[in-house]
Amino acid sequence: MANNILRHLALIMDGNGRWAKRRGLIRTRGHERGAEVIRDITKYCAEHDTIETLTLYAFSTENWKRPKYEVDFLMRLLDRWLEKELPTYHKFGAKFETIGNIEVFSPKLQRRIAMVKEETKHYTNVTQIMALNYGSREEIVRAVSRLNRKGEEVTEESLSRELDSPYSDIDLLIRTSGEQRISNFLMWQISYAELFFTDTLWPDFTPRELEQIIAQFIDRDRRFGGV
Numbered sequence: 001m002a003n004n005i006l007r008h009l010a011l012i013m014d015g016n017g018r019w020a021k022r023r024g025l026i027r028t029r030g031h032e033r034g035a036e037v038i039r040d041i042t043k044y045c046a047e048h049d050t051i052e053t054l055t056l057y058a059f060s061t062e063n064w065k066r067p068k069y070e071v072d073f074l075m076r077l078l079d080r081w082l083e084k085e086l087p088t089y090h091k092f093g094a095k096f097e098t099i100g101n102i103e104v105f106s107p108k109l110q111r112r113i114a115m116v117k118e119e120t121k122h123y124t125n126v127t128q129i130m131a132l133n134y135g136s137r138e139e140i141v142r143a144v145s146r147l148n149r150k151g152e153e154v155t156e157e158s159l160s161r162e163l164d165s166p167y168s169d170i171d172l173l174i175r176t177s178g179e180q181r182i183s184n185f186l187m188w189q190i191s192y193a194e195l196f197f198t199d200t201l202w203p204d205f206t207p208r209e210l211e212q213i214i215a216q217f218i219d220r221d222r223r224f225g226g227v
Contacts, residue, residue: 004218009045010055010170010193012185013038015177015201028073033203035081039088044207046092046125053127053168055099057185061135078132079109082116089116093125099164100134101142129165136187139164163188172217174210176202194220 013034020030038056045051059074082096089096096116103110113132143162147154170186170193178199182190196213198205 004171004194004220005050006048006171006214006217007050008053008055008168008171009051010057010173010186010190011041012057012173012175012183013202013205014175014179016203018177019201019203027070028077030203031074031077035077037203037205038081039085040207041205041210042088042094042126042128043092044210045128046094048126051126053129055129055131055165055170055186057134057183058130059100059132059134060184061100061133061138062184064133075105075109079112082112086116086119089120089123089128093123094120095123095127096120097127097129098132099129099139100132101138102132104133131185134164135184137184140188160188165189169193172196172214174198174213176200176205 016030016034017027018030019033020027023029042054045054058078063074064071088094098113098117102113105113140159140163142164143159144154146162147158152158165186170190173182173186173190173193174196175181176198178197180197194217196216198209198213200209
């Protein structure tokens with residue numbers, strides 16, 4: 001009987017806009033509610049016996065195509081959220097990290113991100129990684145470019161070291177909202193991840209549903225290409 005250990009969990013947090021639309025609200029209200037769910041899921045992971053890393057798809061390189069008012073709101077929301085949630089990181093013993101190119105963000109938001117990273121760098125209950133202005137194809141291209149500049153051979157090992165995330169491969173990837181695609185997220189790191197898709201919209205996703213999915217993950221037969 002399988003008894004898989006979940007160390008690295010990744011979440012594609014999808015469905016904020018549809019959640020708001022179904023309630024007759026503007027899309028930004030869905031993003032606000034979705035941000036609150038992050039706190040509950042992070043708390044669950046910080047208290048879980050085996051989860052070491054939680055990676056969240058927060059803003060993709062493709063999200064810049066959204067209406068400017070929505071993009072501007074998301075940037076302000078992230079800044080406010082990090083300011084407000086810093087005590088929560090302290091409370092849960094959660095380390096904050098990011099992947100993706102944040103150099104395009106405003107200096108103010110970059111300073112906020114750097115401050116929260118510095119304030120939480122010593123915590124070990126869980127590492128919460130936010131993928132910000134992140135795209136897996138771009139990540140791989142940047143990693144190969146760095147290796148070429150260094151004159152290093154491109155191998156699986158060297159490329160893995162140059163990726164944005166130095167953490168372990170993904171064990172379990174969950175996407176909410178009923179969509180069943182990867183959307184350019186951690187394509188290298190999910191090579192042997194178990195994939196789960198739930199119809200639940202992200203603002204309605206709960207630690208209880210996460211727990212149920214993890215229970216299924218534990219019993220899955222992971223062969224990693226073997227028999």
